[in-house]
Amino acid sequence: MAFFRKRGEKWEYRISYVDRRTGKSKEKTKGGFKTKKEAQVAATAAEADLNYFGFDENGNEKVEKYFNEWLEVYKKPYLKPITYSVQERNVRLNILPRWGNYRLKDLTRSEYQKWIIELRSHYSEGTVRRIHSIFSTAMVDAVHEYNILRENPIQKIKIPKDTESKEKVQFFEKNELEQFLNSVAKPIKNAKYKHSIQYYALFTLLSRSGLRIGEALALTWDDINFDERTINVNKTLVYPLNSTPYLSTPKSKKSNRVVKLDEETISLMRKHRVNQKEVILMYEHYQPSKDKVMFHQHDGRWLRTNVVREYFKEVCKRADLPILSPHALRHSHAVHLLEAGANLKYVSERLGHASVKVTADTYLHITKKLEDDALDLYNKYMDRTKTGQA
Structure with missing residues (x-):
């Protein structure tokens, strides 16, 4: 249930709810609304999220529970089955074994960066970028969609680049x-x-x-x-x-x-x-x-x-x-x-x-190679032109 009060010139709401995982009663409060109507609209949306997602506040939720919900709500309905299966497999085989028991708020940039470097010793640059992209997108949604983190904890991560040149495409002459x-x-x-x-x-x-x-x-x-x-x-x-x-x-x-x-x-x-x-x-x-x-x-x-x-x-x-x-x-x-x-x-x-x-x-x-051949033809043409003028 939501309650509203005016503090100075602004309105705020307070929502009481039960955490599904712990069974404990909790409250969520947010202020800064210009009118009571704005506060009511925001409270309705917040209540819907709490009832639907059932996440702990302030990043206390386990990474495993969050990712499982996130895949179902934000990925599965919008991706092609083959694309979703690739992302789900990366989460299940690479992300959760390492981070599943962490609370979201315990994720740190330094520890995550070390993990990325470790991944590069096993996977190509492209594969690690895909894994990081999935993780980072999930954290951005934790901030802006679920409102259970204040900021993305794995921003500005550096992925070691491949030192060897890309393999040429294989074809038949x-x-x-x-x-x-x-x-x-x-x-x-x-x-x-x-x-x-x-x-x-x-x-x-x-x-x-x-x-x-x-x-x-x-x-x-x-x-x-x-x-x-x-x-x-x-x-x-x-x-x-x-x-x-x-x-x-x-x-x-x-x-x-x-x-x-x-x-x-x-x-x-x-x-x-x-x-x-x-x-x-x-x-x-x-x-x-x-x-x-x-x-x-x-x-x-x-x-x-x-x-x-x-x-x-x-x-x-x-x-x-x-x-x-x-x-x-x-x-x-x-x-x-x-x-x-x-x-x-x-x-x-x-x-x-x-x-x-x-x-x-x-x-x-x-x-x-085609550019080089074209330049060779151009140079030969220009040389013939000079000879003709002479």
């Missing part, structure tokens, strides 16, 4: 890609579904479109327009470990896009559609997909990402090539486009990157 695809096209001896060209179609599509593996595996035959030679990318397949696969929205807003295909790839996709029907008729246990999935397992379900990766590795071995991952085909497409002289903005939009900067940063070594 033009001749290597041709060697890889030729190897995929050859049927594997003693293969169960030898007549199927599914993997050849899938890997060719990835290498000629720049699609992410999840985007490709989510495709249905309704997503391709053979007349206009386009594929509509509007979903991605998420295959969590030991969990049920599901369709989600693309990685970013710009990942939702229409990708133009070359005539050769469109022709192969036509063959794949016919071949898929032939395989279903040819093999007794090979079932069609109820959702008209473009690439699917023998029982009609989506292809598993880990199965595709393993098949990819086997092809790399057969072709006597470096053992990469299917994502290397996306990188290969981007690199080959840039080397062919494609505009960086076009490549960025085709890949569905959030910004051109992402593309430039990802393929920095390629763009730098």
